[in-house]
Amino acid sequence: MKQPLAYIHPDANIAPTVEIEPFAIIDKNVVIGEGTRIGSNVRIMEGTRIGKNCHIFPGAVIGAIPQDLKFRGEETLAVIGDNTTIREFVTVNRGTIARGKTIIGNNCLIMAYCHVAHDCMLGNNIIMANTTQLAGEVVIDDHAVLSGGILVHQFTHIGSHVMIQGGSKINKDIPPFVKAGRDPVSYTGINSIGLRRRNYTNGQIENIRNIYRYLYLMGMNTSQALERIEAEFPVTKERDDILLFVRNSSRGIIKGQPEHKSKKASALSY
Known part of the structure; x- marks a missing residue:
């Protein structure tokens, strides 16, 4: 686990089977579970909790402070569940006083260059394709699939088993089991294949x-x-x-x- 070219704060709680590649930086008040792999040039910042058997790819930044003017330095968290993959250059901000934490659940795939803002709550088995961006306090329920390049407005709720077309701009809630797409984004049917x-x-x-x-x-x-x-x-x-x-x-x-x-x-x- 010990990588001489990585920096690991002595107060970080890292399970023995975690793999850490060169030039990763892991701050204090971080917990990482068994079997997780941290890629090179990853930054895991204070207040991050990562579960078991996750894979964080190079360049990702997890647990950075919120990009929100109401944040006053309060102690908050960024929580990632088990078996979740975070691809290259993803950014996940920790919470604010609004909810206290940002959560990504189990078995999720967050593809390259996605952003998960403060206080977002993502369930399990969610897929976010490349460059999709979530504003603050977005809620996404289990098994939702967001294609690439989607912009999601703050406070939006996306239901379970939803499939959203790439490039969509989401400013309304999307109820469960449906497909959504076109411009402006609208109901286009049932996600029957999913x-x-x-x-x-x-x-x-x-x-x-x-x-x-x-x-x-x-x-x-x-x-x-x-x-x-x-x-x-x-x-x-x-x-x-x-x-x-x-x-x-x-x-x-x-x-x-x-x-x-x-x-x-x-x-x-x-």
């Missing part, structure tokens, strides 16, 4: 699709659609996850495909 890969049945997928027909394709406002979904669809976890997400959305959810582009596409087109 759901099948995660062992959702055809019946579950069709039920999700029908729920979103009510939300996006039947000419109702959101309140009307939610009332009818609750009244007309049987209770399932997927139904309740969608209802809870939309009702709790502080920014409002993304809209359907603009009419001039969709040409009033029927529900059957999805």
Whole structure:
């Protein structure tokens, strides 16, 4: 574990099986779990917690202070779960007084040049492709996939099993199980391929699709659609996850495909 060309603060808590490559710098008040590999020229800064069997590629900076004017030097954390890969030149800032920590969960892949700002909360099994940028206090739920070059506005919530087109600008919440894309970003259907890969049945997928027909394709406002979904669809976890997400959305959810582009596409087109 000891690498003579790396700097490791004597107060850092590094598991014996961690591999540290030359020219890495690890500050005090850092914890790194068993089996993790730290690449060359990585900077792990004060307040970082990294789990087991992670791989941090060269040039990444984890735990830098927030780029937020309300930060006053308070003790906060940047937490990375187990089996997560952080590719080249990713930056992950630690939290502020708002939430106290920035979290990236287990089994995530954060590709090169991505940025995860202060107080973001990322779940498990998330993929962020190259150069995607998260502003502060973004929440991303499990199994979401963000393609390359996406810009996510602060306080945005992205639901579980979502797939977002590369280059999108996200300033509204994106409810679970959907695909989102185009400009402005809008609902484009159900992430059926991703759901099948995660062992959702055809019946579950069709039920999700029908729920979103009510939300996006039947000419109702959101309140009307939610009332009818609750009244007309049987209770399932997927139904309740969608209802809870939309009702709790502080920014409002993304809209359907603009009419001039969709040409009033029927529900059957999805």
